[in-house]
Amino acid sequence: MMDKTHQCDLDQDAALYRPIYQTGRGYYVVGGIFLAVYLFSIYMYYAQIRNGLGVTGMNQPVTWGFYIVNFVFFIGISHAGTLISAILRLSKAEWRRPITRMAEVITAIVLAIGGLHPIIDLGRPDRMMNLLESGRLQSPLLWDVTSITAYFTASTVYLYLPMIPDIARIRDRGGKLTWLYTFMAWGWQGTERQKQVLNRAINILMVMVIPIAISVHTVISYIFSMTLQPGWHSTIFGPYFVAGAIFSGIAALLIVMIIFRKVFHFEDYLKQIHFQYLGTLLLIMSIIWFYFTFSEYLTGIFGGEPHEMNTILYKFSGPFAFFFWGMVLCNFVIPVTILSFRKFKTISGVLIASIAVVIGMWLERFIIVVPSLANPRMELPLGIYIPSLVEWALFAGGLSVFALGFMVFAKFFPLISIWEIEEGRIHGVKEVEERIHSYLPGRELSNL
């Protein structure tokens, strides 16, 4: 063991390898807590399977509750990753290098969690395969199955491909699980030809992944907007959901970055500047989110259709007022105040803003799903929805899987792309200089 640590220290990027080889006691304690929460949620789900969906707080007319809220929420978070990383790669943003890997990991884990939620929500999970055997492609739910599957496939491949050179590095160091790394590295030797092929594959994928990611959240919004229900039947839901998804995704990415920066001492890699840039992006998304929300509610209020107004008043001043105004506070007031001023835009400031945004975006999903159902068009008594312990437990379980997924990943693979950092050091600096010259009059870039 001493030997290996010594070897790590010789490396320039030793800090990035360290989490794979060294595990502290804190890791087991935190991991144990999350595992316990996860096991508890599994037990609760078992109770639901045995007794039926009656163990939740759902009823008629509030037929969808936490599960669908969390489904939309988790899938929204998944836009952090692949989309951000693809857009940053595509736009040749050099500061992306230490960020992309974490972003892609978020996507893979959160998609797996989010994708399971509609199944948890089913009254008859045993008949899930009916979706494939007798699925109706006319149903928005099937569009969802299709696009989420496509997104999961594309984003796991997109996570894996750029990991190959790093896996090869770990393989070459020897030590634990060499057979696994040898298998996963696919015979990577770092030859020119291999690099070419890999780059090409990454380029194709990142272009492909952007429309797929956008389609995923658009289609999720279609689940709601394709119905005639007040508050749901809206044409801007597609872009509104996508914007919200990217918004919450960036916030989740920032939280993950700040936590791992602290825990694994990545201070040298994740610098002030990264948080500044991503913070600016978060600020822009916050304003875009506000623009969409404002348009959505203003059109509803101005038209004043009675059923629509019932839902809006239920949110503005009814039982959901606390959640609604909490959402506005978390998604707009807090992040805009913090991120607009250089003084507050420190790493802890960005952390507070990001946590607020994640909470706010969860509230937004809650506010979209429940009030419309609780205010049916028929003159029924108002619906009530109080989530049960089972639903809370499964929510906590989902969050635990997220944490556990990251913890397991960190023990096997580097959380920051080592070869991309190296590439930045060796080629990036020169390339950028050349590129900037090419922007200026008088010089042409040799190979674009």
Added chain:
Amino acid sequence: MPRWAMVIDLDKCTGCGACMAACKMENNVAIVDSKEAQAGRALFWMDMITTYEGEYPTVAAKRMPKPCFQCDNPPCTKVCPVRATYRNNEGLVAQIYHRCIGCRYCMAACPFTTKVFNWYEPQWLEGANKCFNPDVSVRAVGVVEKCSFCAHRLQHVKEVADLEKRPLQDGEYVPACSEICPADAISFGDLENKDSAVYKLSRSYRASRVMEDLGVEPKVYYLSKRVS
């Protein structure tokens, strides 16, 4: 395709609830205990909506029996991912209980909130489970169900008519609620048959449908002098 329709005369309806009871018995609808019913999980294929108008002391209660409206353009069948709810050859919106995956999308999509869900394993009163209506399948936990316009009765009268080699007569096929109604407020028949009672009633100046502007073409008409 026939257009089976129901006309409910609210000026005749006394709000007694006999239709609800008859429906429960006819269709083997499970009984939910009072705590669950309070939580909004009562199973009614034929529901009764009560709204109050005015303030004390001049309060007026409006009661309105509400079956499934059997829309010609149903929003619920459009969204079903597995075709567990669909419009059948008789123009009725049908449910396939053993195919339903319980996603409850159809319930969320129905503008009239007519669909109900089996939140728990269905239960019946002591002894009631020994005298089910054999023509109606008993549902399992985790599936959606709703008023079928007593489609099993249609099947029965059609077979009889086929045997006797004659067309169906108006008034031969009636659901349980219509049959039981002591005030004779619920009429039933085929809108395509211009001589039928429902056709004439549906053309009455008192006739209206709930939220006609949604374009879902419900086939349940309400007669009332009060409703515009």
